[in-house]
Amino acid sequence: THNPHISVFLKRTLYACLLILNFSSGSKVLVHFVNQSGMKSSVFVTEGESLLDAVIKKNLDISGFGACEGTLACSTCHLIFEESVYDKLEPMVDEEIDMLDLAYGLTKTSRLGCQVTVDCWMDGMTVRVPQEIKDLRGKQEAQSSK
Amino acid sequence: MARWSLSGRSVQFLSTLKELPQARSNHTGSVPAVKESLYPRDNSTVRPFNEIPGLWKNSLANLYTFWRMDGFRNIHRIMVHNFNTFGPIYREKIGHYESVNIIRPEDAAILFKAEGHYPKRLRVEAWTSYRDYRNRKYGVLLKDGEDWKHNRIILNREVISPKVQGNFVPLLDEVGQDFVARVYKKIERSGKNEWTTDLSHELFKYALESVSVVLYGERLGLLLDYIDPDAQHFIDCITLMFKTTSPMLYLPPALLRCLGAKIWKDHIDAWDGIFNQADICIQNIYRQLRKAPEADGKYPGVLASLLMLDKLSIEDIKASITELMAGGVDTTSITLLWTLYELARHPDLQEEIRAEILAALVASKGDMVQMLKMVPLLKGALKETLRLHPVAVSLQRYITEDIVIQNYHIPAGVSLSPSLMTTLILYILYFTLFFIFGLFACVLSQSDISTAGSLRYGS
Numbered sequence: 001t002h003n004p005h006i007s008v009f010l011k012r013t014l015y016a017c018l019l020i021l022n023f024s025s026g027s028k029v030l031v032h033f034v035n036q037s038g039m040k041s042s043v044f045v046t047e048g049e050s051l052l053d054a055v056i057k058k059n060l061d062i063s064g065f066g067a068c069e070g071t072l073a074c075s076t077c078h079l080i081f082e083e084s085v086y087d088k089l090e091p092m093v094d095e096e097i098d099m100l101d102l103a104y105g106l107t108k109t110s111r112l113g114c115q116v117t118v119d120c121w122m123d124g125m126t127v128r129v130p131q132e133i134k135d136l137r138g139k140q141e142a143q144s145s146k
Numbered sequence: 147m148a149r150w151s152l153s154g155r156s157v158q159f160l161s162t163l164k165e166l167p168q169a170r171s172n173h174t175g176s177v178p179a180v181k182e183s184l185y186p187r188d189n190s191t192v193r194p195f196n197e198i199p200g201l202w203k204n205s206l207a208n209l210y211t212f213w214r215m216d217g218f219r220n221i222h223r224i225m226v227h228n229f230n231t232f233g234p235i236y237r238e239k240i241g242h243y244e245s246v247n248i249i250r251p252e253d254a255a256i257l258f259k260a261e262g263h264y265p266k267r268l269r270v271e272a273w274t275s276y277r278d279y280r281n282r283k284y285g286v287l288l289k290d291g292e293d294w295k296h297n298r299i300i301l302n303r304e305v306i307s308p309k310v311q312g313n314f315v316p317l318l319d320e321v322g323q324d325f326v327a328r329v330y331k332k333i334e335r336s337g338k339n340e341w342t343t344d345l346s347h348e349l350f351k352y353a354l355e356s357v358s359v360v361l362y363g364e365r366l367g368l369l370l371d372y373i374d375p376d377a378q379h380f381i382d383c384i385t386l387m388f389k390t391t392s393p394m395l396y397l398p399p400a401l402l403r404c405l406g407a408k409i410w411k412d413h414i415d416a417w418d419g420i421f422n423q424a425d426i427c428i429q430n431i432y433r434q435l436r437k438a439p440e441a442d443g444k445y446p447g448v449l450a451s452l453l454m455l456d457k458l459s460i461e462d463i464k465a466s467i468t469e470l471m472a473g474g475v476d477t478t479s480i481t482l483l484w485t486l487y488e489l490a491r492h493p494d495l496q497e498e499i500r501a502e503i504l505a506a507l508v509a510s511k512g513d514m515v516q517m518l519k520m521v522p523l524l525k526g527a528l529k530e531t532l533r534l535h536p537v538a539v540s541l542q543r544y545i546t547e548d549i550v551i552q553n554y555h556i557p558a559g560v561s562l563s564p565s566l567m568t569t570l571i572l573y574i575l576y577f578t579l580f581f582i583f584g585l586f587a588c589v590l591s592q593s594d595i596s597t598a599g600s601l602r603y604g605s
Contacts, residue, residue, distance in 0.1 A: 064263060069299055071307035094525065095308055104259065 029118050034128035035062045047120055051113035051127065052077045062129055070114035072096060075103035077113035079127045085109075089116060105130025192555045198246060200228070200236035209241040209396055218392045221539055235552040241396035245542065245563040246556060253551045254541075254564040262546035264291045268561065272394035275403070276417045277465075285465035287473060300457050301466060304448050312515045313445040317359045319514055324369045325352045345486070349479035354381060357474035361467055362427045363447025376423070383419030384475055386412055424468040477537045484535040485528060499524050540564060 027047035031054065034040050039061065045054040052066045055077070068074040072095045081089070086109035092100070096115050103110065113127075201208050217224060217240075228236055229249050237246045248254060258265075274288055286297045304310060328348075332341040351368040358366045366377050390413040394402065402410040431450050448470070452463045489496050499521075506520035540563040547558050556562070 067263065068302055068306075071299075071302040073302050073306045093308065094519065094522075104255070 027120055029120060029123045031118065031122065032124075032126040033060055033062070034126060035060070036129050036132045038131060040126075045118045047118055049118055051079060051116045051118065054118065055113065065129075066114065072099055072112070072114070075099045075112065078103040078105075078110060079113045079116070079129060080105075080107050081109045081111060081127055082125060083109050085122060085125045086111070088121070190553065192550050193553055195555055195557060195560075198235060198237045198554050198556075199232040200238050200247075202237040202239040202244065205239040205241055205244070208239060212240050212396065233552070235554060242398050243396050245561045246551075247540070247563045248551060249564065250552075256549055256551055257543055257545065257562050257564060260545040260547050260549045260558075261543045264295055266290055266544040266546075268542035268563075270391065270395070272391050272399050272413055273417075275399040276414060279403075279414065280418075280421075282421065283461045283465040285462070285467070285469035287466075287469040297458060297462055297466060300452075300455070301470075304451050304455070305470070314360050315514045315518070317363070317445065317447075318356055321352065321356045321359055321365075321369070324355075328369050346479060346483055349482050350381065350475060353475045353478035353482070354384075354471075356478065357471055358427075359447070361448045361471055362431060363445065363450060364427070364430070376426075379419055380423040383416045383423075384472060387416035387420060387472070388476065390416060420472055421468055424464060424471060428464055428467070481528070481531060481535070481537050485531040488531055488534070489527070495527065499527060 028044040029047055030042065031045050031051070032040055032042045033055070041058070041060050043054060043058045043060070045051070045058075049057075050070065052070050054060075055062055055065050064076050067076040070077075078100065089111060092111070092115070096112050100106065100110060100112055103112075212224075215224065225247070228238070228247070234250050234253065235246065235248050238244070248257065270288070274284065276282075277284055277288070286294065286301055289297060325348075329341065332343070333339060336342075351373075355366055355368040358364070366380075367374055368377055368381075390409050393409060394413065399410060399413075428449060431447070431453065435446075435450060435453065449463065449467050452458060452467070453460070458466075489499075502521055502523045503517075506517045509520060510517035542561055542563045544561050545556065545558055549556050551562075
């Protein structure tokens with residue numbers, strides 16, 4: 001016969017174990033990255049790291065990402081966020097705005113990854129880089145007209 | 147008066163640009179701007195490189211014509227004329243200098259997209275020739291490839307990163323205060339409650355003092371009435387260096403060196419003076435670091451930080467520091483001059499900016515770093531000045547892959563030059579751009595200049 005006290009006890013023990021695991025390894029946040037070819041990578045990012053740190057640590061295949069290594073001297077860590085996430089991000093400082101202005105494929109929900117620190121509420125979000133559609137047509141024409 | 151007619155033509159040219167659809171405004175959430183601008187909208191065949199308009203067939207004749215037109219002093223007029231004659235893209239060859247020139251922001255975007263991971267800038271042969279001649283290393287300005295990237299990343303952290311900018315603020319504030327005090331003193335001494343001077347010279351000294359204090363943590367004393375002869379010699383060397391560079395963009399330095407030309411000798415002397423000054427400062431820092439490392443918690447300057455960081459060789463550090471110093475003077479002083487000129491033409495804007503700064507000073511309660519985050523109109527004024535009067539003639543890239551601009555095919559390896567003199571967009575310039583914010587904020591943060599009487603520029 002089913003004993004309600006035992007199942008409650010088990011549930012609580014399980015919950016406590018999960019909590020302990022979380023504290024010992026730092027809160028992990030699930031983030032989905034979509035690269036320039038549309039390829040999706042889902043990784044766990046430690047709370048408090050920047051999205052640039054995440055891409056570097058997990059060795060994600062995003063071409064030329066983070067060229068200036070987080071010193072706000074380029075726009076290669078440009079990421080596009082979901083609107084609901086974007087609206088809740090910390091406001092941009094002037095230096096980020098200046099660099100973001102020069103990014104390719106800029107959107108209304110764009111930020112620089114090196115300036116966004118991962119937080120628990122971002123769990124499950126998707127970020128993407130501008131899609132690049134490789135079109136060989138232009139290059140072929142150029143070849144034939146040389 | 148000729149200059150006024152030039153800006154009339156520039157404005158006309160620019161206003162037609164405004165009617166062109168901006169790549170970004172056509173952009174929807176999912177279609178990247180890259181795709182639109184990389185490939186021609188009409189499906190016509192791309193035209194070959196050799197069909198690009200321009201005077202590029204007879205480089206010696208072009209050189210002669212350039213000289214006749216007093217080209218070195220009229221580059222901006224020549225550029226406007228060429229774009230009006232040939233259209234938004236043209237190719238030129240003057241002496242041994244060859245380049246494809248573009249002007250539209252969309253075309254510049256295509257260009258920068260093809261610059262690769264190690265953007266290759268214009269090789270200033272005069273400068274590299276000096277270093278080869280004296281067996282000195284190239285700094286971050288002249289390096290290429292992985293070596294450039296390696297040095298640049300490390301320098302970014304010490305010079306550009308927002309984390310270190312707070313270090314520069316107190317140093318720059320001190321210089322700014324001294325400059326303003328000097329202005330007041332000059333006004334007082336004139337007895338007429340005004341001071342007429344060649345402001346470019348004063349701002350030059352101001353810029354040099356500022357960049358030196360950031361790099362070396364020490365003042366050169368250029369804002370005093372009596373200037374150390376060595377410091378004066380250093381200023382003269384920088385001026386001479388730039389002056390002798392222009393002709394050597396078009397005439398090979400190697401040729402001039404063989405001929406024993408005066409221009410080459412002057413160029414060598416100028417750089418010798420600049421490097422000697424850097425050497426002296428570096429030795430001073432070394433001495434201080436050995437005597438008392440981490441003394442009194444004061445920020446010791448970029449050079450000392452790099453030496454202590456120990457991630458670059460001493461020769462690499464010296465080379466880059468020297469180039470940062472040389473590059474941080476004219477850019478700052480001329481931009482400041484233009485900004486003051488534009489503000490003189492817009493006294494209402496002066497009042498608004500002054501009010502903004504005073505409000506920011508109060509709100510930030512003496513925290514200068516915080517204050518600098520609260521002055522958007524001031525920053526906007528500086529950016530607008532740079533838009534109207536770009537500090538560099540052009541930005542160049544040697545492209546790493548074939549591209550198509552204005553329906554012409556351009557093969558990899560060609561040097562491209564978007565002209566900044568007559569274009570709308572703001573480019574990333576150099577480290578010194580930050581200095582401009584700091585310096586100018588300091589200048590304007592003092593009680594209003596207007597009560598000090600008129601500041602007239604010299605001829």
